[in-house]
Amino acid sequence: MPITRETCERLTAGVARILRTGRLLSVRAADAVNGDLPSYGWSLLVPLETDGEQRCSALAARAGVDVSVASRQLAVLERSGHIERRPDPRDGRASLLHLTGAGAAALADARALRSDWATAALADWSEDDARLLGELLDRLAGDLDRAAPAPALSRVAS
Amino acid sequence: MPITRETCERLTAGVARILRTGRLLSVRAADAVNGDLPSYGWSLLVPLETDGEQRCSALAARAGVDVSVASRQLAVLERSGHIERRPDPRDGRASLLHLTGAGAAALADARALRSDWATAALADWSEDDARLLGELLDRLAGDLDRAAPAPALSRVAS
DNA sequence: TCCGTTTGGTTGTGGTCTACAACTGTTGTG
DNA sequence: CACAACAGTTGTAGACCACAACCAAACGGA
Numbered sequence A, B: 001m002p003i004t005r006e007t008c009e010r011l012t013a014g015v016a017r018i019l020r021t022g023r024l025l026s027v028r029a030a031d032a033v034n035g036d037l038p039s040y041g042w043s044l045l046v047p048l049e050t051d052g053e054q055r056c057s058a059l060a061a062r063a064g065v066d067v068s069v070a071s072r073q074l075a076v077l078e079r080s081g082h083i084e085r086r087p088d089p090r091d092g093r094a095s096l097l098h099l100t101g102a103g104a105a106a107l108a109d110a111r112a113l114r115s116d117w118a119t120a121a122l123a124d125w126s127e128d129d130a131r132l133l134g135e136l137l138d139r140l141a142g143d144l145d146r147a148a149p150a151p152a153l154s155r156v157a158s
Numbered sequence C: 001t002c003c004g005t006t007t008g009g010t011t012g013t014g015g016t017c018t019a020c021a022a023c024t025g026t027t028g029t030g
Numbered sequence D: 001c002a003c004a005a006c007a008g009t010t011g012t013a014g015a016c017c018a019c020a021a022c023c024a025a026a027c028g029g030a
Helices: A005-030 A041-051 A056-063 A067-079 A101-121 A127-147 B005-030 B041-051 B056-063 B067-079 B101-121 B127-147
Strands: A083-087 A095-099 B083-087 B095-099
Touching (some): A005 B005, A005 B041, A005 B101, A005 B127, A041 A067, A041 A095, A041 A101, A041 B005, A056 A067, A056 A095, A067 A083, A095 A101, A101 B005, A101 B127, A127 B005, A127 B101, B005 B041, B005 B101, B041 B056, B041 B067, B041 B095, B041 B101, B056 B067, B067 B083, B095 B101
Antiparallel strands (some): A083 A095, B083 B095
16 A cells, blocks of 8 residues: 555646646747747657658657547648658658758747746746656556556457 | 757657647546546536536636636536536526536546556655655646746737 | 558547637625 | 626537548568
8 A cells, every 4th residue: 555545635636727727828828929839849849850851640649649649730830831751661551751941940939939838837846856756757657557557448348 | 148059958848748648638537537528528518527616617717728618518518417507696607517426426437447557657666756746747737827828919910 | 462450640529628709697885 | 876896607619639541661471
């Protein structure tokens, strides 16, 4: 029995609260960026920036959404010039997406905005606390990811 | 300059990640509860449980959604017997919502489920870490709430 | 080589959650 | 007693999501 019920409840409440404010923030952050980056732009463009060219299904997995969703969102990003697509030379079915200059610029813009907001919000935080929270948060996300997938059954019943 | 840019980015990434998995979890948690509690049930019923009878607008503020949204969701919860409504004796325009037995039961059920999931996910966490994360998370949510409302301008421009 | 199967991606459809605007009825005030 | 402010409901529309159906390329065994 590692965790008190009380701290557990407190933790879930905190997560719920972060969920709420985070949802609001993400939409607000999106339409404050110059290059009219849609709200999902961040989660799709960042992987392209860090890992380079990759395919739709990989990006969908990264973003944690269905492939169909990613497909539509990427189509929008392509039309708006944030990304470009070229056929995968090794598989005619797939395309490889990569960031354009405009996309990278919009991403940098979004990053700057986020950084501004974060530094404002974390104004009176100590470096240690911030670092600690980052680590704990990441660890929690990983544990939740690992613990959650189990109940993905009992749907074929009827 | 209180926070390194690096830890800041790490922190925002962690928050984004929690946002993703948390969103998935909350819907999964909702339709795993017996009393077919909708996904928003938790955020509306908990305040009723802890603070007792209150009005629609108060619940909307608590949940962080528009009053119209809360109104519809509360209507559903009333039809499904989780809450009941009585006219506010001091203001004929308002109603006071309160939890029914069925609502409390569904809430207890949901709480048990969440607790199970949380203890599974936090299996190898120490009490101290969990408590610390809860505190930091709460603090962060508060600071974000305070820091975010500012950029709610620049919309009347055109 | 050829045909059935698998796989990557797109599109059709429907459901959920959300906000804003318009409206009804109530309260309180000059 | 009009009139502004307010509580809540309903109309409407948009964002996001998943599942199912589908197309075309790729794969694999006979």
